[in-house]
Amino acid sequence: MANGQHGQRGQQQARPQSQPSAGGQWYPPEWPDRIRALADGALTPVDPRRAATVMLLRDTPAGPAVHMLRRRSSMAFAGGAYAYPGGGVDPRDEEHQVGWAGPSQRDWAARLGTDAGAAQAIVCGAVRETFEEAGVLLAGETPDTVVGDTTGDDWEADRQSLVARELSFAEFLDRRGLRLRSDLLGAWARWITPEFEPRRYDTWFFVAALPEGQRTRNASTEADRTVWIRPADAAAGYDKGELLMMPPTIATLRSLEPYGSAAEALAAAAEQDLAPVLAQASLENGELVLSWPGHDEFTKRVRPGGPA
Numbered sequence: 001m002a003n004g005q006h007g008q009r010g011q012q013q014a015r016p017q018s019q020p021s022a023g024g025q026w027y028p029p030e031w032p033d034r035i036r037a038l039a040d041g042a043l044t045p046v047d048p049r050r051a052a053t054v055m056l057l058r059d060t061p062a063g064p065a066v067h068m069l070r071r072r073s074s075m076a077f078a079g080g081a082y083a084y085p086g087g088g089v090d091p092r093d094e095e096h097q098v099g100w101a102g103p104s105q106r107d108w109a110a111r112l113g114t115d116a117g118a119a120q121a122i123v124c125g126a127v128r129e130t131f132e133e134a135g136v137l138l139a140g141e142t143p144d145t146v147v148g149d150t151t152g153d154d155w156e157a158d159r160q161s162l163v164a165r166e167l168s169f170a171e172f173l174d175r176r177g178l179r180l181r182s183d184l185l186g187a188w189a190r191w192i193t194p195e196f197e198p199r200r201y202d203t204w205f206f207v208a209a210l211p212e213g214q215r216t217r218n219a220s221t222e223a224d225r226t227v228w229i230r231p232a233d234a235a236a237g238y239d240k241g242e243l244l245m246m247p248p249t250i251a252t253l254r255s256l257e258p259y260g261s262a263a264e265a266l267a268a269a270a271e272q273d274l275a276p277v278l279a280q281a282s283l284e285n286g287e288l289v290l291s292w293p294g295h296d297e298f299t300k301r302v303r304p305g306g307p308a
Helices: 031-039 105-112 116-134 153-163 169-176 231-239 247-256 262-271
Strands: 049-060 063-071 086-088 179-181 185-192 201-209 223-229 280-284 287-292 295-302
Touching: 031 280, 031 287, 031 295, 049 116, 049 247, 049 262, 063 116, 063 231, 063 247, 063 262, 086 116, 105 116, 105 185, 116 153, 116 169, 116 179, 116 185, 116 201, 153 169, 169 179, 185 247, 185 262, 201 247, 201 262, 223 231, 231 247, 247 295
Parallel strands: 049 201
Antiparallel strands: 049 063, 049 086, 063 223, 185 201, 280 287, 287 295
């Protein structure tokens, strides 16, 4: 799972109790000390790793619903938080030739703000992680088709090989005679893990519609629950403190609310701002202030010697 705050496959272990705040936003209890260390110059930020995550949509009579996973409570980071399928980009997907359909790698590079190789790897990461964690594959034998059911034993064996990184995504597509359907994705947002985090990710968020004939399943070892939920309902659950989420998740959910169908959201993707959102920490009158530019609802004030 990736959400802009993190994207690692975390270790399951005992963890400190996460800190609640307004709504259901989650933040780690060690943040205040790390923010102070960053402000004092005692903490050197690590370089963020590229990641991709997909907001998978399907239409319902009440409007589009989005597929979400709940991280196991035993996870070392963000246990119990809701997120989308996603994770780190595999560098091998930048170097190998990939069966491809839809906008070219150069087109994607212009949209994502990268070079063509990096763009290919990011788009591959989005499609691969959706298959690994939700069992949904945005690929087909021809430029205008998509595979159907992917739940057989042979598909599961390939999925497990991808998860274990025994098989690159390019190799997987080649073995199956498939082309990645990049035209089924729309780039939606970009969030970068704050500089005070020990693991950092530069995460691109995409939207996609659930292909006809495929169905989602909880294929992730990190999740104990999956749901299809309307963005407005998920946001309401967050506001009530019932659903735990990190800033990128709830921010992207709110941005999906205006659209009446998956097709509308995909059509709107080209107009979405991909300027990276990076949290900023500052010291004001002895009080640490944590903010995400353009997202005032997440601003936090950390008292000296105390939590937010």
